[in-house]
Amino acid sequence: MAGTVVFDLDGTLADTSGDLIAAANACFQARGLDDLLDPMADALTAFHGGRAMLRLGYSRMARDTLLPPGAEEQDYPRLLDHYGRNIAVHTRLYPGVEEALRQLQADGVKLTVCTNKPEGLAETLLTELGIRHLFGGLIGADTLPVRKPDPRPYRAAVDAVGGTVAQSFLVGDTDTDRKTAAAAGVRVALVNFGPEGDAIARLGPDAVISGFAELPTLARKWLG
Template identity: 35%
Template sequence: MSYLYPLVIFDLDGTLVDSAADIAEALNRTLEDWQLPRVPEATVLTWIGDGVRRLVEQAFTAARSDIDLDRVMPGFMRHYEACLLRSPRLYDGVVPALEALRARNVTLAICTNKPSAMVAPLLAHLGVQDFFAMVLGGDSLPERKPSGVPLRHIAAAFGVATTAALMVGDSITDYRAAVDAGMPVALVRYGYPRGLDLDTVDAVAVVDDLRSLPGL
């Protein structure tokens, strides 16, 4: 039996990978560089999803700092790279879900706002790089999520209509990108779903475990 969606596009952080502690540590090291107080990981979670520059901007705004972001970002990127592989882990169910989808000949891709240079090392470290036929980072194209441009780009690359592909994410950024692209979306209850009411959102499915995906 063939799978309903020939192409499934995943978000990365908060959907496939729990990387919050590492992102928070990179951000806190950056704040310390500028003599600003560290912030709790729970707070950092609310800032993840819109790309690294927006993440840093929100942290420095919350600290009431008017330091020029262009001066801050090089240091943050050094910390981000240094912390990338500290303690990331795949969420429960990710590998079985990817294996099940691949067994049904579903094409798998990643669309993340993480800088592209950070994605390949992370996927390799976690041993899942071979599952994905295409990976787009937040700087791969002129626009990133919540624009639908990256999702349309991936769908076009595989000759699949956006209405026939599925976006899987955890945040309002993923949801808005899917809506903008005219692509069905499934959401996970874990991750960093700030800004979304998962009980009322217009989604194909809201799942607690990605192993539910092949049964949609």
């Protein structure tokens, strides 16, 4: 079977929310504030990136707490620094990820990653999780001047493994992934084991995946 499967990272291959939330809370603590985000309740926001977490946390400050101008831009690199030093404390692969990736490889499918996590952090995390070697390519948020949902990172991820966009599809977990697939003109499968659960179907993906064991069969159907 020829073809390429492109994977998002956060919320798709691994539950990274705990370490992301911890990095945001470290920024709030440095300003003398309490932990403003909850690892469970705010997991969905974590998968939308560092700035989204900081904005949500700031919105929960007491009304009489003054925040210096530009706090978000000041804290964002601090968040990334803390996260980079504590990138795999709580993070875990979702069940069945490695088995599914190996089966896809056995079926002749090329595997690559397209994420809005900075490339260096994505490289580190995939290595820490023990699966970096299973992917032939990796495009991060800062690899190109643009990021998802612009289709160019997706195309670059496919090009990195010598694939063709026409014989590829995306596996993700957010509306950003759906929009990326639409812009690239490919199918998208969204996972429902993230924070949104079955509600992810509201985005109208081409398929919803309830577990990674389903992915090889879907790939045979779409790429076969």
